[in-house]
Structures are given as C-alpha cells and as structure tokens.
Amino acid sequence: MIAHYLKLVWNRRRANGLILVEILVSFLVLCAVFGVVAYYAMNWFRPLGFDYRNVWTLEVDIPQATLDDREQTARALATSQRLLATMHDDPQVESAAPMPNTPYSGSMSRRGIRLKDGSMLQYLSSPTTPEGRDVLRLELVAGRWLEPGDEALEFTPHVITQDMARRLFGRENPIGRTIDGFDDKGQPETVRESWQVRRVVGVIRNYRKSGEFADMRYAAFHPQSMSDPVRSSEPWSYVLRVNPGTRAAFEERLLKALRAEAPEWTFGLRSLELERQRHIRDRLMPLAFGGTLAGFLILMVGMGLVGVLWQNVTRRTQELGLRRALGATASAVRNQIIGEIVVLTVIALFIGTVLFLQLPLLGVLSFVGVGVFVSAIVASSLVIVPFVIACGLYPGWLATQVEPAQALQYE
Amino acid sequence: MLTNYLKLAYKVLLRRKFFTFVSLFGTSVTLLVLMIASAMLDHTFAPLPPEVRLDRTLHVTYMAMRGEGNEWSGSPGYGFLDRYCRGIPHVERMSVFTGAHGASSFVGGEKVVSQLRHTDAEYWSILDFDFVAGQAYGESEVADGSHVAVISEAAARNLFGDRAAVGQSFETRGQTFRVIGVVRNVPRMRETAFADIWVPVTTLPSDVWKTGLMGDFNAMLLADSPRNFRAIRAEFAARLPHVVMTEPDRYKTMSGSPRTRLEDIAADAIGTKDDMPQTGLFIGVLVLLALLFMLLPAINLVNMNISRIFERVPEIGVRKAFGASTGHLVGQFIVENIVLAVLGGAIGFLLSLWALQLINGSGLITNADFQVNPRIFLYGLGLSVFFGVLSGAYPAWRMARLDPVEALRGGHR
Numbered sequence: 001m002i003a004h005y006l007k008l009v010w011n012r013r014r015a016n017g018l019i020l021v022e023i024l025v026s027f028l029v030l031c032a033v034f035g036v037v038a039y040y041a042m043n044w045f046r047p048l049g050f051d052y053r054n055v056w057t058l059e060v061d062i063p064q065a066t067l068d069d070r071e072q073t074a075r076a077l078a079t080s081q082r083l084l085a086t087m088h089d090d091p092q093v094e095s096a097a098p099m100p101n102t103p104y105s106g107s108m109s110r111r112g113i114r115l116k117d118g119s120m121l122q123y124l125s126s127p128t129t130p131e132g133r134d135v136l137r138l139e140l141v142a143g144r145w146l147e148p149g150d151e152a153l154e155f156t157p158h159v160i161t162q163d164m165a166r167r168l169f170g171r172e173n174p175i176g177r178t179i180d181g182f183d184d185k186g187q188p189e190t191v192r193e194s195w196q197v198r199r200v201v202g203v204i205r206n207y208r209k210s211g212e213f214a215d216m217r218y219a220a221f222h223p224q225s226m227s228d229p230v231r232s233s234e235p236w237s238y239v240l241r242v243n244p245g246t247r248a249a250f251e252e253r254l255l256k257a258l259r260a261e262a263p264e265w266t267f268g269l270r271s272l273e274l275e276r277q278r279h280i281r282d283r284l285m286p287l288a289f290g291g292t293l294a295g296f297l298i299l300m301v302g303m304g305l306v307g308v309l310w311q312n313v314t315r316r317t318q319e320l321g322l323r324r325a326l327g328a329t330a331s332a333v334r335n336q337i338i339g340e341i342v343v344l345t346v347i348a349l350f351i352g353t354v355l356f357l358q359l360p361l362l363g364v365l366s367f368v369g370v371g372v373f374v375s376a377i378v379a380s381s382l383v384i385v386p387f388v389i390a391c392g393l394y395p396g397w398l399a400t401q402v403e404p405a406q407a408l409q410y411e
Numbered sequence: 412m413l414t415n416y417l418k419l420a421y422k423v424l425l426r427r428k429f430f431t432f433v434s435l436f437g438t439s440v441t442l443l444v445l446m447i448a449s450a451m452l453d454h455t456f457a458p459l460p461p462e463v464r465l466d467r468t469l470h471v472t473y474m475a476m477r478g479e480g481n482e483w484s485g486s487p488g489y490g491f492l493d494r495y496c497r498g499i500p501h502v503e504r505m506s507v508f509t510g511a512h513g514a515s516s517f518v519g520g521e522k523v524v525s526q527l528r529h530t531d532a533e534y535w536s537i538l539d540f541d542f543v544a545g546q547a548y549g550e551s552e553v554a555d556g557s558h559v560a561v562i563s564e565a566a567a568r569n570l571f572g573d574r575a576a577v578g579q580s581f582e583t584r585g586q587t588f589r590v591i592g593v594v595r596n597v598p599r600m601r602e603t604a605f606a607d608i609w610v611p612v613t614t615l616p617s618d619v620w621k622t623g624l625m626g627d628f629n630a631m632l633l634a635d636s637p638r639n640f641r642a643i644r645a646e647f648a649a650r651l652p653h654v655v656m657t658e659p660d661r662y663k664t665m666s667g668s669p670r671t672r673l674e675d676i677a678a679d680a681i682g683t684k685d686d687m688p689q690t691g692l693f694i695g696v697l698v699l700l701a702l703l704f705m706l707l708p709a710i711n712l713v714n715m716n717i718s719r720i721f722e723r724v725p726e727i728g729v730r731k732a733f734g735a736s737t738g739h740l741v742g743q744f745i746v747e748n749i750v751l752a753v754l755g756g757a758i759g760f761l762l763s764l765w766a767l768q769l770i771n772g773s774g775l776i777t778n779a780d781f782q783v784n785p786r787i788f789l790y791g792l793g794l795s796v797f798f799g800v801l802s803g804a805y806p807a808w809r810m811a812r813l814d815p816v817e818a819l820r821g822g823h824r
Contacts, residue, residue, distance in 0.1 A: 018714045025707045061512075063619040063626075252517040259585040264617035266584060268513055285775070296440050297707050303433040304711040310429075311718035 005339045009347075016344055019308060023348035026301045027384055031356050033294045035376035036287055039368055040213045042375075049161070049207040050103060051137035052272045057102040058087070058238040058258075061266040074227075076234035081226040082261045084129075084238070090257065092242045092250045097132035098224045098235030100125075101209050103272060104279040107237065111220075113181035115168070123164055123218035124209055127232060132221060135241040136207075143175040143202030151223035151231065154194050159202040163217035174200045179220075195231060198222070211276065213283045215367055239272075298383075302391050309341065309395035313402075320399050321407015330400035337399050338392040345388045353377050413746065420747040424754075427722070430715060431751075438755025439762060441708040442795055445701060446763040447770070449790040450781050452697075454600050456673055457786065461538040461597060461604040467637050468537065469644075469669035470603065471496060471630040473678065475686055476662035483662065486510065488626030489612070491665070495654055496630055499646045501639035506533040506631045509615075511606040514583040516570060523569045525562075525607035527583065529615055537633050538604050545577040545592035548611055556613035560588035563596045565778070566607035586614060596778040602672065603631055605777075624657055624665065632669055644668050709802045716748065716806035724813065731815035741807040748803030749796055756795030760788065 009016050060083070062076060080098070087096040100109045101124045111125040132138070133145045141162060150157050158179060165174040179198040181189040191197055198220075207219045225232035242250065251269050258267050313320070320333055359365055360373050424431045458465035471492060475484035492507045499505075508530035516523045535547035540561075548559050560581075567576035567590070576590045588610055597605045612620075620626055634643055647669055654665045666686045670678065677693035720727070727740065760783075767781040 015717065018710060018717065022707070022710045022714055025710060029707065063615075063617050064623075247520075248517060248522040249520055251515070251522055252520075255515070256585070263585065264619070266512070269515075293444065300433070300437040300440065300708060301711050303436065304715050307430050307433050307715050308718045311722065315721055 001339075002343065005336070005343045008336070009340055009343050015312070019305070019341075020344055020348050020351075022301055022304070023345050023384065023388065024352050026298055027349055027352040027380055028356060029294050029297055030380035030383060031352065031376045033287075033291050034379040035368075035372060036290070038372045038375040038379070039215075040283070040287070042369070042372060043208075043215050044212050046208070047205060048212060049138065049205045052103060052276050054242050054244050055103075055135060055272040056240045056242060057099075057105065057270050057272055057275065058096075058240060059102075059105075059268040059270075060236050060238075060262075061268070062234065062236065063264060070229045073229035073233050077226055077229060077232070079262050079265070080234045083258055084226065086257050086261050087238065087240055087254070090250070090254050093254075094241045094243060095131045095134045096238055096240040097129045097135050098226075098237070099128050099132055099136070099239040100235065100237055101219075102237050102239055103136070103209050104211050104275040105237070113179065114184065116180075116182050116186065118182075118184075118186070121164075121167060121218060123160075123220050124207075124216065126219065126221050127224035127235070128221050129224050129226070132239070133204075135239045138207060138221075139205040141203050141205055142173075143200070145202055145204075146221060146223050151225035151228065155197040155199045156195055156222050156231075157201040158198045159204055159221045160200055161206045161217060161219045162203055163206050164220065165200070165203050167218065174203055176200065211279050211283075213280075298387070302387060305341075305388065305391040306394060309337065309392055310398060313337065313395045313399045316399075317402055317407045320402045321404045324402060325404035325408060333399045333402075334396035337396040338389055341388055341392045342385070345385060349381055349384065352380075416743050416746040417750065419743065420750040423719075423723075423747060424751065427719070430719060434712060434715060434751050435755045435758060437708045437711055438752050438795070438798060439758035441705060441798065442752075442756045442759030442791060443762045443766065444704065445794050446759055446787065446791045447766055448701070449794070450763065450767055450783060450787050451600075453784070453787050453790070454598065454781055455676060459601070461540045461594075462601050463539045464537060464633055465672055467634045468603075469632040469634060469640060469671060470675055471632065471647075471667070471669050472675055473670070473683075473686075474625065474665060474667035476625060476656070477664050477666070478660075478662040481661050483625055485625060486627050486629060487667070488623030489620050489628045490622040490626075491624040491654065492628055492630045493621075495650050496632070496647070499632065499643055499650075501635050501643050502632045503635050504533050504537055504633040506537050506633075507531050507628055508534050508603070508612065508631075509627050510629065514608065516581055516583040518570055518581075523566075525566045525569070525583065526605065527608045527610065528606035529612040530609050531612050534609070534631075537631050540594040540597075540604070543593045543595060544575065545590070547592055547609075553611040553613055557611060558586060558588045558614055559591045559611065561592040561594060561609045562590055563594055563607045563778075565596050567593050583608070584616075586616070588614075596780075598780050599777040600779075602675065603629065622657070624654065630669075640669075640671070705798060705801065709798065712748075712802035713805050716744075716803065717809060720806055720810045720813075723810075725819070727810055727813055728815050728817075728819035731813070732819060737811040740811045744807035744810055745800060745803045748807075749799035752795045752799030752802070753792070756791055756798075759795075760791050763791075 060080075064072070084096060084098070087093050101107060109125055110122050112120050112122045115121055126132075128146070130146045130148055130150075133140070138145075140159075143159070145159055146157060155178075160168075160174070160179075168174065168179060169177055177200050179200065183189055204221075206217045208214060208216050209219065210216045223232075224235060255267055255269060259265075323333060323336075324330075356377060357373060360368070360370050456465075462468070471487055473485065474487040474491065475482060489507060497505060509528055511526040511528045513524050514527035516525065532548060532550045532553045535549075540547070543564060545561075547561055548557065552559055562570070562576060570576070570581045571579050576593050578590065580587050580589045582588075588608075599605055620628075632643060634640060651665050651667075656662050656665070668687065670688060673693075674688040674690050677690045678688035681689055681693055681696065683689065730740065764783055767783065770776070771779045771781055
C-alpha cells in the first residue's frame, strides 16, 4: 500500500517536489521555534540555585582616568569598605556583599581555563565576602562556604558549583583539590604567587546567574578582599538582602547615604524581583513574536496546500473516475489522496530531521543538549502530520465526489 | 498590451476566489512583516528629528587603546575628544556628550527613573529638538557649570505632574537642577539624541572626566557635506599618532575612526574587524534574513501558481497556437503575479499602519513614534514587486515551455 503511494508520488515528482520543499521548510521553521521552547522549558524546571526574593542589587560606576593603578585601587577599596558598612547600617538591610555577576544582569566576568584533556572550561568568577551566601541563599552541598580571613590565606579558597565539580573531578571528592590550568601542550600552568593557587573548599548547588531560561552551570566564588589591592580590585556591584516589604523610601535613603560616602561615584539600586520580571519578559517577547510569525507561515502553507491538492484532484478527474468505475470505494479514493500527501510529509520530515540533527552533530550550539533537538523534532512532527492530514481532508472529500461516468467522458 | 495583461489578471483573480484569497493572505502577511522591519530600519538610519543632520554627521563612539597584551576599548574620554578632535577641516560644528544613563529621583516617596545625559552647548545646535517650553542651555551655562536642565515631556510629567515644569527644580544623583526647557519625547532609536534629562557636562561631580583618553563620551562631527567624510577621517587618522598616551608603559597606540550611524549600528550588531565596522557584511546579513523570511511564502506562491497554470492549459495552448511567443506568455504571467503581489502589498501596507500604531502604543520601545513616510511606502512597493517576480518567474517559465499540441489536447503532467 505504502509502496504504491510512493510510486504514485514518484510518478508526479516534479509537482510533488515543490510540495516537499514547502513541507520541509515549514518543518524546519517549526523545529527552530520548538527548539527554543524546549530549551527554555528544560531549563525552567531546574533549580535556580539562589533566592531572588527581597534581594536588591547595587551597581557602582566609578570614574577612572586609568585602569589597574594600585594606589587608586587601594583608595577605591577603602571607599567600598565604607559603602558596605553604610549598607549594613541601614535598618532594612539584613545582609550585603560585593558580587559581580549579579543575577539577571548582563554582566559576566568569566574566566577560561584549559583542562588537562585540552578542552576549555569557562566559568563565572565571582569574588565575594562570607555574607554573599546569606544574601543569595546559596545552598551548600559539601565542604564549607567562604569565611572571614579567607582572603589572606596562602591559597585562594574556591567554592564551586556541583556541575563544575563534576566536570573538573568527575566522581572524586573535590574538596581540597586544586583547579589547575594547562597550556596548549598539556603542561600545568605555573602560578607566580602561591596565593594564586585555586583550592576547592566547598561545593554549592548550581548557581544559575542568567536566570530560569539559561543554562549556566559553571561558577566559582572566592574571597573578595576589602583592603588588599594586590589580590582584589574594587567591587562594582553588590547584592543586598532586605526585610520583606521594603519600598522606594528605602532606596532614596540608602542612595543618599551612599552618595554621602562617595560623592563622585554613581549608584544604581534595583530590585532583583523586578529585574527578574524584566528578564523573563525580554526572553518571552521575541519567542512570542517568532511563534506568531511561524504560526502565520504555517497557516499560509496549509491554505496553499489545500489549494494545490484541490487543483490536483480536479486535474486527476480521469484517473480518479477510472478507479471509481473499476470499483474503488469512496474511502479508498480519499485515502489515496491523503495517503499520498502523508507519504510526502514523511519524506520531508526525514530529510528535515537529518538536516536539523546536523546542528548538534557539527557541534554548533554545543551548549544545547541533544534532548532539546530531539524534543523539537518530535513536537514539530506531531504538529505537522495532523496538520497536513487536515489540509488533505477537503480535497480528499472532493475526490470522492467524482462521478465515474462524468470522468470517463471527459476526453 | 499592458492593459490587456491587467484585464486578464483581474479576470483570473476573480475566477478562483479561494486561490486569490490564499495568495493575498500570504503576500500581505509577508509584506506586512517586511514593511514593519523596514519602517524600524528607516527610523534607525534616516535623519529624523531631532537628528535632522544625521546624513552629514560622523560620530566618535568607539576607540581602542592598545599596548603589549593590554587593550582598553570602548567610548573615548573627554580628554581625547577635546584635545585631539577639535578643529578638523570640513567639520562645521562639534559636540561632546555622554551616553544616556539611568538616574533616579524620588517624588513623594515614588521612584522615577530617567535617562540622564551630560552635554555641551553645541549639542543643541547640531540636533533640532522640538521645544515645548523654555530653551536650551548655552555656552555661558556650560562654562559656569550651572545646574540647569532640559527635560522631556515624559520626565516633566513624572517629576512635576501637570504643573508647568520650567522654573521648577528636581533632585537626581544627589544634585539639584533647575528646569529651563522642556522638549518633546525622543524615541529610543535616535541614539545620540535620546534621553529624558539633559544637563551641562560641567555638572559632572568629579574632575576625572576632563582628562581621560577613554571614558564615557561620544562626539558628533557635523561635516559641511557627506562628500568630505573621507577627508575628515583621514585627518582624524593623521592625528592619532600624536596622541600623548597617559600610561605609555601600558598602552602605546590609539585607534578608531569616526563613524556614520549605519557603521555604528553595524559594529554593534556584528562587531568590528581591525577596528573597522563591517558595514557590507551587516547589510548582507539583513538582506539574507529578508530573503530567508520570504523563502517559504515564495515557495508557497510558486506552488499554487504552478497548480493554476494547469487550470489554464487550454488557454495557453490556444495562445501558443495563434503565435504568442514565450516572452509574451512569461510577461503576461509575471504581470499577473506582480498585480497580485502589489495588491497584497497594499493590504500589507494598510495593516502595517495599524501594526506600527500598536507598537508605538505598546511602550516596548521607549517613545517609539514609527510613522510611515513616502520612503517606506517605496520600500514596500519595491519589496512587493520583487516578491511578485520571485514567485512568478519559475511558474512563468514552466508555462511558457508547455507544448502547444499537448496543451490544446488538455494534456497534463
């Protein structure tokens, strides 16, 4: 039966070729949309690793004439220390800590190291103080969090995320191990000062700084010194945990107090809850836009398909009439019309799947799991096949209306 | 001849209403999206108020300092722009200003966030703001560091409600400014003009900004004519080696070049190569995206057109038998298709008027005021004709190749 439909499709290959291309392109468009949906959905259900409620972020803009000047850094650190004290003095602030890479912000200070196997590991490198964990409510799973005095140890203690520990050390216990970089020949990189050695002291749940939709798993926290310009530079952002129900009056008061400490610096205070809403909206808007567009395209293709099949049926009056005259039932004729288009669709889906799977196979978008691609293909197929069948229903019904006598006298 | 084709096209459109509807639906939605995109692009690149002199303005927005293993790239500083960029021949006027950054004020316990920009006095003479009340600050206010401000209507409403804003004072970033002018809201896309509050550059709190080679400043260079852009860039490049580097052990050279708006956006979108924006690549990517988007609707239309040919096989056979050349038939079919596409384009155009109003009202883009102007209408028309030819050429070719004998017999396949 299917072999017969295949033959029928092949006989009219030129006309069917275009329909095939059309279904193929529609399938790829759907795959792209569903791919993004699947990626977002899979990330959405993973734990976030921090608590955004009642947290504010403070960004500091420090006017600088030069970069990396030790004296300037020492002065800026002293000011930063006063700022931190000011934050803690505010009655509504429960806890505050310097934190680059604040959640939902665009800022990304990443560090890349080459592992022994030659692959690169990119991770968020966040210097913070012991209070950082309380503010973001990071969840410790092994070892310890940063403690006062850590910034002066003879090594740099690191608290890393679970996925980073697994990537670096596999199933072995990461506590006490060092994070070593290698050069491109596989030789360990030497550090100039002993304190530059990165030693893992603790493991936390994955800290997904870029929010619910993103898949950022590698992050490390290490001590921020508030006085040593050699080991630390001045922080440019902070996180603050405040009492529930804190509003604008708090903002005004805190900004005023901070400005009094550092009149030349510019401050931006934001509620993390609002940042999160904005972040989510910014991700969903383009998706909604793309989805609507894809919907219109598919609708258009569907209507076009109905038209083309309709036309086909009128043109094949003789063939269909002959079948009816030779005893084919109405449903057999309808099944033929729908069967042909389904066969065509299956071929298109096959080609489309092969094309789409090139993305993970070629290593493009390597941060996206294969599961996302597979779900996108399955979801797109589940939409396309019933849709195409629906498009064939009316032309199929028209085909059953062909009168054998009328068809045979056609010529 | 053309009248005949048009008559035929009209008849064919009426013959199969379903096909006509589907074709029109497809073309109008496709062209609607393309027209919205071109309206947005037009509003980004065209000289629209307040940036009325955009076509002869160059911007210094990006510089890079390099030394061995060190690089600092980004906006230039006031020190560099003031010391090395003034007095370039063919530059009629020059303005130095900062980017627009969020600044909060508190009004009755409520937070108001505005975009604040520090500018010099020339800024107001290169850009043409539409003043609702009061006026801009001039050289003397800038020289004195007067705490005066020009604010947008939106900022005026946020800060003062319905009261007249001019003469009132407000506080932001710990400084108090007196409003001396109110301007109409500026859309977000006007990169150099956009802000809610404009204040003299001399009110910046520290003095660090005056000296830096790099910093948070941009400059506009108003040329006497776009033809002299090349000369201005050459002079700019010739001055770079004379820049006295403030940290010679760290940074040795300074590079960068004044850019047009298009070059600025291209550099933002796809990056730079040797500090030069890749404008050609950027335009290529845009065209490619548009073509990719048109692909599916075009295949769809081709497909339907091919089906329709077969409906008209007897007609084509007769015309061929009576001596119509391939050219005639191709011409006829393409004209029919263009008529269809232009019709779809007209519908798309009307829809885009509505959709742009929707976008303006939605607040997705701050102060958006997308309007359709004759230029965008022409883009739309061009796109429609292009789309018509794109989707009509292959079916026309197929039609013209029909064998007249087969055709007269009503043959198929």
